[in-house]
């Protein structure tokens with residue numbers, strides 16, 4: 001019990017950790033120790049003899065959080081956490097379905113489809129149904145199916161009401177279900193839906209788990225959706241103990257079906273639940289916390305929480321106005337470099353933004369300044385094209401009915417299987433109600449294809465069949481992947497590609513071997529095929545998380561959504577502009593604005609020591625130049641907490657800063673963003689200008705990493 005260090009908790013936290021009530025709600029703001037309480041509570045339950053490590057089920061929001069929690073619980077309990085049921089809803093559902101595939105009406109080797117596979121399948125159905133391209137968007141269908149599943153609704157129960165559009169969506173959903181079932185394919189939403197049905201359809205199994213588990217604990221409860229809540233409720237019923245922790249102010253997944261009302265629902269469903277509020281924030285300096293409190297105070301309908309800190313005011317929040325998005329990015333990269341040189345660990349620095357598309361410019365500046373970075377939740381390893389291809393080979397080897405994989409790699413690398421052959425096979429598969437693989441074999445048997453196409457297809461079929469026997473002969477996952485890399489022709493193919501791109505792809509394929517070698521499964525397996533299937537599933541689930549940490553210490557880039565639950569010493573929030581953040585899609589809708597504001601609250605409260613907000617006065621995004629005004633969320637922060645950073649500290653910002661300066665530079669035949677050469681300092685880019693006429697001073701970001709302010713008249717710049 002000593003190792004639990006209960007004395008490191010404040011009285012409310014302690015009360016939550018040691019609460020003996022059956023149902024407990026911990027409702028508290030950011031950084032108040034909710035996650036810490038959850039972890040300690042598991043430790044306490046075990047130490048107090050109220051639970052065994054194996055009778056606890058804990059749900060986290062990301063795989064990373066699950067891993068962290070497992071680690072901390074191992075520390076607390078001083079035993080390995082192998083076998084603990086700690087994971088995301090998706091991860092836990094997957095584990096259940098793997099263990100009980102028969103009861104779930106799935107083939108044993110069912111595969112998890114990612115969003116790309118899903119989209120490909122939907123496109124195929126749309127084509128198969130002969131729906132004109134402009135009448136329905138595959139992405140909309142994907143969204144529709146996801147939304148239905150989040151609410152626990154199968155196609156048969158969709159009420160379409162005779163309207164063409166709705167009826168078509170329903171029909172596509174229905175066909176989609178059919179094809180997934182046929183191919184043993186399960187998308188992310190399906191994992192949850194099936195896991196719920198698994199309870200409903202198998203009372204004995206449910207009873208088994210009800211008696212196995214004694215305590216269920218859920219982090220980030222505010223972002224739970226209907227099907228997840230339903231799954232939990234069926235499991236816990238009135239028998240099990242349920243602890244939920246959450247913060248209504250951090251509910252940011254409404255667009256994905258999350259319902260903050262589930263917190264209130266919990267209080268209704270479990271009327272005897274005890275509610276504990278935590279009010280002390282341990283994460284952020286007072287300035288940062290006060291800024292966050294001021295922003296979120298503009299939302300209505302909050303459950304209401306006060307958050308205070310013992311911490312000193314700390315540094316003021318910095319606000320930087322970039323002249324354009326390049327200048328904004330350069331400032332951030334510069335600052336990061338400075339922080340790292342002054343001793344801050346790169347891993348303690350985060351750069352958050354509203355939309356993924358913003359990252360490119362930021363990345364370029366970081367590369368330029370040689371600041372190592374990684375994108376958390378961006379183009380992740382398992383989502384890279386070549387990795388998906390390799391995984392598709394593996395899947396097809398395991399399961400020939402996997403049409404999505406077959407589609408993906410039939411002609412990758414190019415082997416002369418053209419669109420016409422694809423089309424013929426699709427039609428055949430539809431007419432015969434069989435898989436593409438079966439259609440391919442049928443077509444070959446019946447000589448249904450032209451000679452060249454038939455030869456190419458035969459070679460592919462033979463390749464997969466021979467891979468099957470070879471690959472599954474290896475006991476080592478790394479060897480399996482290596483075999484596929486070599487014999488599929490992918491390595492050779494990418495080696496022939498010119499330049500950096502091809503090289504990276506080859507490196508990535510090799511990295512997959514490394515990933516496979518270090519893979520260890522928590523689940524049991526009987527043979528090589530099952531081992532491979534476990535690896536593939538893990539890879540698909542992991543695509544939702546960041547790369548491993550074993551790389552060079554790097555600063556973290558991520559969207560605000562991915563930042564939930566995390567904390568960093570230094571946080572930069574880029575693109576603090578109307579239309580960007582709040583996003584223009586949400587700007588005209590009050591509910592939308594409130595969700596954006598919660599996102600701002602999440603972003604601000606990620607910072608421990610320092611927060612820097614930046615925006616660009618003009619921005620080129622998606623090819624258009626726009627002039628956005630400062631985000632309302634910045635304006636909602638009291639003036640006294642913010643310090644506006646002047647351009648490069650040596651120069652104060654003139655009152656008429658802005659477009660006029662662009663003119664001044666234009667007069668001299670130069671423009672912002674232009675590349676120039678200086679006799680002494682070498683090449684650089686004009687990032688700003690101020691003053692006018694003979695007094696014009698221009699700011700140049702030289703390639704040596706310094707920004708210098710020069711008098712235009714004397715600088716003698718050569719345009720490049």
Ligand SMILES: Nc1ncnc2c1ncn2[C@@H]1O[C@H](COP(=O)(O)OP(=O)(O)OP(=O)(O)O)[C@@H](O)[C@H]1O
Pocket residue numbers: 008009010013028029030031032033034035036037247250281282283564565566567605
């Ligand atoms: N009693 C305490 N004493 C010292 N530090 C604490 C205490 N409670 C929590 N902390 C620290 O405060 C930080 C925030 O804690 P934690 O991440 O658990 O908060 P949270 O409420 O889960 O935040 P979020 O809402 O962002 O998920 C962590 O670094 C944690 O270690």
Ligand SMILES: [Mg+2]
Pocket residue numbers: 034035036565
């Ligand atoms: Mg937390």
